[in-house]
Amino acid sequence: MIGTGSAPSPFGQLSGPTVRKVKDPFHGDLLEVSMGPQHPSTHGVFRMDVTLDGEVIVKLKPVFGYLHRNHEKIAENTSYLGSMPYTDRLDYLSSMSTNWAYALAVEKLAGLTVPDRAQYLRIILAELTRLVNHVCLVGFLFNDLGTSFTPLLYAFREREKIIDLFEALSGSRMMCNYQRFGGCRVDPTPEWLAAASRLVDNFPSFLDEYESMLTGNEIMLARTQGVGRLDPKHAINAGITGPVLRASGVNYDLRKVDGYGFYPRFDFRIPLGDHGDTYDRYMMRILEMRESVKILQQAFRELPAGPIMDPKAKLRGFRPKPGEAYGRLESPKGELGFYLLSDGSPNPYRYRVRPPSLINLTLLEEMCLGHTVADAVVILGSIDIVLGEVDR
Amino acid sequence: MSTADNTRAPDPFPAAGNISDDEREELRRHGILMTSLEELYNWGRSNSIWPIQFGLACCAIEMIAAATARFDIARFGAEIFRPSPRQADLMIVSGTVTKKMAPQVVRLWNQMPEPKYCIAMGACAISGGPFKQGYNVLKGIDRFLPVDIYIPGCPPRPEALLNGLMQLQKKIRGEHLTGPDAARHTRADVPGEFPVPTFGEHDLEPTRNPEVWTPPAPITRSGKG
Numbered sequence: 001m002i003g004t005g006s007a008p009s010p011f012g013q014l015s016g017p018t019v020r021k022v023k024d025p026f027h028g029d030l031l032e033v034s035m036g037p038q039h040p041s042t043h044g045v046f047r048m049d050v051t052l053d054g055e056v057i058v059k060l061k062p063v064f065g066y067l068h069r070n071h072e073k074i075a076e077n078t079s080y081l082g083s084m085p086y087t088d089r090l091d092y093l094s095s096m097s098t099n100w101a102y103a104l105a106v107e108k109l110a111g112l113t114v115p116d117r118a119q120y121l122r123i124i125l126a127e128l129t130r131l132v133n134h135v136c137l138v139g140f141l142f143n144d145l146g147t148s149f150t151p152l153l154y155a156f157r158e159r160e161k162i163i164d165l166f167e168a169l170s171g172s173r174m175m176c177n178y179q180r181f182g183g184c185r186v187d188p189t190p191e192w193l194a195a196a197s198r199l200v201d202n203f204p205s206f207l208d209e210y211e212s213m214l215t216g217n218e219i220m221l222a223r224t225q226g227v228g229r230l231d232p233k234h235a236i237n238a239g240i241t242g243p244v245l246r247a248s249g250v251n252y253d254l255r256k257v258d259g260y261g262f263y264p265r266f267d268f269r270i271p272l273g274d275h276g277d278t279y280d281r282y283m284m285r286i287l288e289m290r291e292s293v294k295i296l297q298q299a300f301r302e303l304p305a306g307p308i309m310d311p312k313a314k315l316r317g318f319r320p321k322p323g324e325a326y327g328r329l330e331s332p333k334g335e336l337g338f339y340l341l342s343d344g345s346p347n348p349y350r351y352r353v354r355p356p357s358l359i360n361l362t363l364l365e366e367m368c369l370g371h372t373v374a375d376a377v378v379i380l381g382s383i384d385i386v387l388g389e390v391d392r
Numbered sequence: 393m394s395t396a397d398n399t400r401a402p403d404p405f406p407a408a409g410n411i412s413d414d415e416r417e418e419l420r421r422h423g424i425l426m427t428s429l430e431e432l433y434n435w436g437r438s439n440s441i442w443p444i445q446f447g448l449a450c451c452a453i454e455m456i457a458a459a460t461a462r463f464d465i466a467r468f469g470a471e472i473f474r475p476s477p478r479q480a481d482l483m484i485v486s487g488t489v490t491k492k493m494a495p496q497v498v499r500l501w502n503q504m505p506e507p508k509y510c511i512a513m514g515a516c517a518i519s520g521g522p523f524k525q526g527y528n529v530l531k532g533i534d535r536f537l538p539v540d541i542y543i544p545g546c547p548p549r550p551e552a553l554l555n556g557l558m559q560l561q562k563k564i565r566g567e568h569l570t571g572p573d574a575a576r577h578t579r580a581d582v583p584g585e586f587p588v589p590t591f592g593e594h595d596l597e598p599t600r601n602p603e604v605w606t607p608p609a610p611i612t613r614s615g616k617g
């Protein structure tokens with residue numbers, strides 16, 4: 001796949017000067033490589049058009065849209081509740097958070113309140129989702145680093161335990177469709193809560209085991225420290241959120257900033273990075289998991305009894321008053337927002353998702369310039385994208 | 393299958409065909425294994441299916457889960473996910489195929505060497521699934537590729553994928569190398585590669601592969617096709 005000087009490039013989309021004059025015999029032409037959409041490192045159907053000088057990236061163009069499933073258009077033609085299963089399929093690693101973000105927007109639009117027990121359940125499920133997401137991310141990141149599946153086996157072992165809980169509660173492993181406007185769908189049994197609490201109590205020992213194998217690893221340190229540095233100024237300007245932003249040292253977490261749900265009642269800290277490199281982004285995930293465990297333990301201690309649905313909320317014939325609302329929360333990947341515009345009909349007039357994965361991806365080129373191709377794979381892995389959310 | 397067996401031409405190389413199963417079992421007890429080349433070939437192929445490492449959407453996560461320790465697809469000899477289509481025998485279409493992605497899927501299929509098989513995993517790959525009404529979603533990969541096994545579910549559980557794989561193994565074991573019902577990859581008249589559609593202005597061009605899929609006849613009011 002060599003883009004030579006005179007012949008037209010097989011990747012016609014690349015613009016600008018892609019070919020450089022040969023200055024010395026040791027430097028050839030620039031090389032255009034299309035990574036993806038079928039590539040083991042791109043986490044789904046994502047393509048990077050990379051221009052290389054030797055092995056060093058001089059230009060990178062992310063190409064997406066290979067999984068554009070018309071989520072927003074379909075939602076505008078479906079009832080409010082009918083969109084809930086579709087939100088599962090946005091970020092399919094963390095469906096509980098996505099459900100909650102959508103429910104949050106609709107509750108804002110319709111002026112519904114949520115009972116205390118449901119608020120606690122939402123936090124429990126969102127934080128369990130964060131554990132699933134981060135543990136999978138770390139597994140995939142090490143896959144990208146070249147450890148060929150082993151850390152992923154550990155990660156998926158833990159994921160399966162949590163996924164089993166989701167299945168016991170909602171009936172589905174991945175696509176939970178659990179949150180409702182004004183509450184939750186199913187009340188967990190005491191056995192479920194006991195099992196979940198046991199899992200959470202055992203989670204730190206798993207993290208210790210996992211970290212003892214990964215964090216201090218010499219190859220890992222060499223491959224990630226100082227790689228893919230992200231300047232906080234750049235990150236803020238690009239609207240980057242979530243662990244990627246906090247790895248650059250910006251203290252911005254919607255759980256603290258917005259204080260949605262009952263998060264202000266919880267005692268937890270926000271981990272921050274210093275360098276904004278891939279290693280910090282990895283550590284951010286590990287530290288966030290430890291904080292999530294704290295939140296979960298507190299939630300299990302304080303979970304009140306009571307109803308799980310707002311009695312005023314009705315599922316059938318749901319027609320919110322005309323108006324608009326934007327509901328957002330800190331999903332495992334960053335600020336996930338839903339913008340809804342209602343004209344009083346059973347389906348939203350305009351429905352828009354603010355996907356954290358897509359916006360975190362915008363600075364991929366800045367992070368990758370000057371690094372090698374192998375590093376681009378790792379940097380992409382550390383950003384944590386899910387293509388269902390990027391392309392929608 | 394029964395009608396096909398009746399019309400089957402006599403095996404030109406009856407290696408194991410002229411002794412009964414009881415006799416074979418008796419010989420096996422004495423340490424002598426009798427088999428036909430066809431059986432041996434199918435046995436070997438069905439137990440080392442290498443899928444292409446190719447995840448499209450949500451179902452890909454369950455495909456990965458099927459490869460991990462709990463479900464362990466390695467028990468069925470299919471754990472070697474090859475990133476290159478040139479080394480793969482099986483394409484698991486795991487997720488929504490959009491119109492932008494469909495040409496690449498067909499191209500990957502063309503690049504796979506024969507014998508090759510295709511599993512449509514999940515509602516989206518079968519028919520478009522929940523996203524069927526979308527303007528950018530292909531309504532089933534079987535419009536372009538010959539699908540061997542369909543696995544319903546959204547997403548199917550890893551157990552369902554394993555079951556699908558076992559069904560495929562059964563299918564492979566029943567294949568013949570010669571005769572009128574010979575396997576697809578042994579026949580010169582059945583194509584293994586298909587024209588790659590282009591991502592046109594309004595839709596894929598062409599919208600389907602007529603060699604693989606024709607639209608069902610419309611249902612009339614009287615109910616007769």
